[in-house]
Amino acid sequence: xxxxxxxxxxxxxxxxxxxxxxxxxAALQGIDYEVPGGxxxxxxxxxxxxxxxxxxxxxxxxxxxxxxxxxxxxxxxxLAPHKIARFGVSRTFQHVALFRKMTVLENVMLGRRPRxxxxxxxxxxxxPGMRSEEERIRKKALEYLDFVRLAHLxxxxxxxxxxxxxxxxxxARALATEPRLILLDxxxxxxxxxxxxxxxxxxxxIRKLRVTVLLVEHDMNLIMDISDRIxxxxxxxxxxxxxxxxxxxxxxxxxxxxxxxxxxxxxAT
Amino acid sequence: xxxxxxxxxxxxxVFICSFPMLVTKIKAVSHYVDVMVFAGIFxxxxxxxxxxIGYAGQICLAQAAFFGIGAYTSGILTTxxxxxxxxxxxxxxxxxxxxxxxxxxxxxxxxxxxLAMATLGFGVIVNIVLAEEVNWTGGxxxxxxxxxxxxxxxxxxxxxxxxxxxxxxVFCALIFCLNILHSRVGRALRAIHEEEKAAECMxxxxxxxxxxxxxxGAVLAAVAGSLYAHYVACINPSSFNLMWSIRFMLMVMVGxxxxxxxxxVGAVLMTFVGNEWLRMFAQFExxxxxxxxxxxALFLPGGIVSLASLIAxxxxxxxxxxEDAGS
Numbered sequence: 322x323x324x325x326x327x328x329x330x331x332x333x334x335x336x337x338x339x340x341x342x343x344x345x346x347a348a349l350q351g352i353d354y355e356v357p358g359g360x361x362x363x364x365x366x367x368x369x370x371x372x373x374x375x376x377x378x379x380x381x382x383x384x385x386x387x388x389x390x391x392x393x394x395x396x397x398x399x400l401a402p403h404k405i406a407r408f409g410v411s412r413t414f415q416h417v418a419l420f421r422k423m424t425v426l427e428n429v430m431l432g433r434r435p436r437x438x439x440x441x442x443x444x445x446x447x448x449p450g451m452r453s454e455e456e457r458i459r460k461k462a463l464e465y466l467d468f469v470r471l472a473h474l475x476x477x478x479x480x481x482x483x484x485x486x487x488x489x490x491x492x493a494r495a496l497a498t499e500p501r502l503i504l505l506d507x508x509x510x511x512x513x514x515x516x517x518x519x520x521x522x523x524x525x526x527i528r529k530l531r532v533t534v535l536l537v538e539h540d541m542n543l544i545m546d547i548s549d550r551i552x553x554x555x556x557x558x559x560x561x562x563x564x565x566x567x568x569x570x571x572x573x574x575x576x577x578x579x580x581x582x583x584x585x586x587x588x589a590t
Numbered sequence: 591x592x593x594x595x596x597x598x599x600x601x602x603x604v605f606i607c608s609f610p611m612l613v614t615k616i617k618a619v620s621h622y623v624d625v626m627v628f629a630g631i632f633x634x635x636x637x638x639x640x641x642x643i644g645y646a647g648q649i650c651l652a653q654a655a656f657f658g659i660g661a662y663t664s665g666i667l668t669t670x671x672x673x674x675x676x677x678x679x680x681x682x683x684x685x686x687x688x689x690x691x692x693x694x695x696x697x698x699x700x701x702x703x704x705l706a707m708a709t710l711g712f713g714v715i716v717n718i719v720l721a722e723e724v725n726w727t728g729g730x731x732x733x734x735x736x737x738x739x740x741x742x743x744x745x746x747x748x749x750x751x752x753x754x755x756x757x758x759x760v761f762c763a764l765i766f767c768l769n770i771l772h773s774r775v776g777r778a779l780r781a782i783h784e785e786e787k788a789a790e791c792m793x794x795x796x797x798x799x800x801x802x803x804x805x806x807g808a809v810l811a812a813v814a815g816s817l818y819a820h821y822v823a824c825i826n827p828s829s830f831n832l833m834w835s836i837r838f839m840l841m842v843m844v845g846x847x848x849x850x851x852x853x854x855v856g857a858v859l860m861t862f863v864g865n866e867w868l869r870m871f872a873q874f875e876x877x878x879x880x881x882x883x884x885x886x887a888l889f890l891p892g893g894i895v896s897l898a899s900l901i902a903x904x905x906x907x908x909x910x911x912x913e914d915a916g917s
Contacts, residue, residue, distance in 0.1 A: 380791055381791075382787065382790075382791070401790070401795070402787075402790040402791045403790050403791075403792075403793045403794055403795045403796070406791060406792060406793035407793055411791070411792070412791055414787075414788065418785045418787060418788035419785065419788070420780065420781045420784040420785055420788070420789075421784060421785075422780075422784060423777070423780060423781065423784065427777060430774070430777060431774075431777050431778065431781050431789070431792050431794075432792050433774075434774065434778060434792055434793040434794060435792070435793035437774060439773070439774060439775070440775060441770060441775055441802055441806065444769055444770045444773035444774070444775045444776070445766040445767070445769050445770045446766070446769070447769050451773065454774075455773065455774065458774065494792065495792075498792060498793060
């Protein structure tokens, strides 16, 4: 499955002149970047480099001050997050944001929302088709749980899962929306080594579903292992971009980031 | 709708159906049927309010105003225009839905308790309009002579007929709301309640869902208002003021705001408390209500319906403690 990296695919996500200011502080400025479709694109940088701000701009949680973001030609900036979700962008959160009192299965079923329709009246009056739609949602959700190997925990409350499983469940929920682009915000944060390895394998499987993965992560081993391209941000600007091998050799990156803490960011939280 | 809810619904239905047979036999409490008609009407108002508080996390201080709009729409359309009550009722529902949409859309886009502020103002305005528009509403002394409802030519006059009509409608509303809660819409509402940001990113239009819950509550209040107007036949603005909005909030809180059954329990209980058991306090009524609210907020934040699960938990603890002691 290295085809994606070796062939230059058509870009799925295009970012042009993106800028986000919080008062006088520029969290992002002059970001121009294209993400080729079907790859695992890592975004790295020290804390405060603007990685999460970039994710929030793409998923619509904050509105960029300037610039354009387009997904396969459709403009995303300024749209509400729920509309962006319909366009095929889904995400996980740095600090796990599951629906803790809902079951594992219900969490993933909620992810089916952008792909289903029925509203208040249909639900209240139990229009025909309501039950069969619910059945389809349940079946699909179970498929995604199976995909991430959490199906055996389907009936538990999401809040009772161990932390590592919660992170995986968030990914399943995001996948259930059938995204074209999935944003993973520090999925390995707080995971142990074995869990991180499993996560790496899972992310590679996600790419096989033809979903483009955008990955913010501090674990450099994971990044170097699985990503096809790396974008390095520093102080809200693009410092460098390229394949893992190129980034490893890049002098500015080593000086600004990798060299400082021996390739591992210790204050990941 | 889960098995548990069906069982509760069945139990409640059996109780409601047999209630008149029990109380009419005893002279001292035979008028409880009449009290229960009011309780049913107030339950309708509270169901929507409990969805709004429990699922959208918002407070509405104009529930009595929507109740009043429903009542006066029915009153005016039937007495001044001679329309059939069954046409006046949906007219009131549509009017309330529209008004709720207009208030809710800007107020619910913002985070925080802007809806409470907006509805507080709106409730007061409605009350002033009802009191001042003498030509239409009869002013402070209100309007009288609102005709009774008819079903297939049969006039509903007896308390008993009203009782079954109102509670039939209450159960329809309960089933409607339970259906919503146990669908993808309800799942989305629960998700909003737990993690609004995540819900939004999974495609839930959080703002518009909150508006829809608010509209649903307003429409149910309009139905209740219309029933009220036709039942008591004469209405005046004092039944629809801020105090009543607060009372409806109180009913929901006492019953339990995180369960739709809380609305039912709270409305019935507080109607009896207000109409029957606390009459002697007269002027000091508001003090009593304040104390009840304080006590519930401090000692039973989940309301009366949470008692059942609390007791179950205690028992489990006791059982496990016994087991520990035994082993």
